[in-house]
Amino acid sequence: MPQSLSLLLAVLLFPGGLFALAVGLLLKGVDRRVAARLQRRVGPPLLQPVFDLVKLSRKRIFVPDSACRPIFLAAPVIGTAAMLLAAALVPIPGVYQPDPLLGDLFVLFYLLAVPAVVLMLAGSASGSPFGAIGFSREMMLMLAYEGPIVLVIAAVALRTGQAEGGIVTFSLSEIVRWQQAHGAFLFDPVMWPTLIAFAAFCPANLGIVPFDIADAETELLDGPLLEYAGPPLGLFRVMSALKAVVVLGLGICLFFPNAPAGVAGLLVWALKMLALMVVGVTALRVSAGRKRIDRAFTFFFRWPLACAAFGLVAVLVL
Amino acid sequence: MGALSKLLGRISSRSPWLYRINAGSCNGCDVELATTAFIPRYDVERLGCQYCASPRHADIVLITGPLTVRVKDKVLRLYQEIPDPKATVAVGICPISGGFFRGSYAVCGPLDNFIPVDVNVVGCPPRPQAIIEGIAKAIEIWRERL
Secondary structure, three states, X not given: OOHHHHHHHHHHOOOOHHHHHHHHHHHHHHHHHHHHHHOOOXXXXXXXXXXXXXXXXXXXXXXXXXXXXXXXXXXHHHHHHHHHHXXXXXXXXXXXXXXXXXXXXXXXXXXXXXXXXXXXXXXXXXXXXXXXXXXXXXXXXXXXXXXXXXXXXXHHHHHHHHHOOOOOOOOHHHHHHHHHHXXXXXXXXXXXXXXXXXXXXXXXXXXXXXXXXXXXXXXXXXXXXXXXXXXHHHHHHHHHHHHHHHHHHHHHHHHOOOOOOOHHHHHHHHHHHHHHHHHHHHHHHHHOOOOOHHHHHHHHHHHHHHHHHHHHHHHHHO | OHHHHHHHHHHHOOOOEEEEEEXXXXXXXXXXXXXXXXXXXXXXXXXXOEEOOOHHHOOEXXXXXXXXXXXXXXXXXXXXXXXXXXXXXXXXXXXXXXXXXXXXXXEOOOHHHOOOOOEEEOXXXXXXXXXXXXXXXXXXXXXXXX
């Protein structure tokens, strides 16, 4: 198969694209169902996110008079495209290795910032005061959680690089391969501070409850998404489903990629995703309240940043 | 093409998002909507419903209150901001007849003089089961319009 075609397939069909979208929507469905069960409700059907998407695709597009039309409509498209590419960048251990041509951990790090930037653009272009508040909150939150994740990525890259005799490795497939040969970072005490920092980064990047400050429904009426209706709103939902797959998949790659090859590897991967979603997202979401933006800001600059810095020093020294 | 669009319509009807408008209600019906109809015992999420914060996301509108003079313009504007197709449920006796506030100089209801109401749920306030039945009926009506 020519390389351009295999790249296209990777972005649109198998690890990215349709596959990632299906996994992401199913994970969201499981999340809503489990959350309902934890509150002793029946909950929606597993395919509810799919129903929502179909419904949104059939509603009217609405652009407010006060909005900046090109940016307002382009924002969800850019965000979704970035996440499609990001999904093709994350390896599925034992099953899929991204082409080095697509990029490495650095590219992934930049792509992960795109949804937040796009939400800011959407909020500021919508011409609504709630969107503007959402914009400022999203920006503060992003400033707060970017620090720890840079250090997390640096720590993992250093650990693998040093072990392999070099200095750093920013290739995700290399990181996965090393862990598969020498044991996962999850069981390596030196990496635990880094793991804690990553665990704090996840909910903030995914925008779920303790850190859903930018689109706080009850105070900001969905903030940046307030003015969106129909298909563009659906695209934002696609983006967040893909982002869940990318962030959780990145967590698996960085800390626990051990899996057999072939179909069994895919199953193990799916099980890990499910476990991460239920423990890391759903349990957190139903048991916590929303943090205030200034509290979240100082929280990230205190604990996750300290943990990540300590983890980096530990990797350098030990 | 017709069959596909019909299928998509059937799928779409399983995702009705609810939006609440308080048109000068005494808050009794709102309490029933906010808490009773959504506590574990009367879970509406199993029908695929979800309260949405923005009128732009809404499919089914729940209106409470007798439509007072002061909120009339705002309610009408809000109603126009909800993208079609949509269905309307009037919750409580107030939007139907004015209820307790009937004949007041501050009330310009009944609601269906201004907004097409699809389902009336009577009661002061209505029971949660009645509200859920009203929502289910509104979903049926909304499905036809999809």
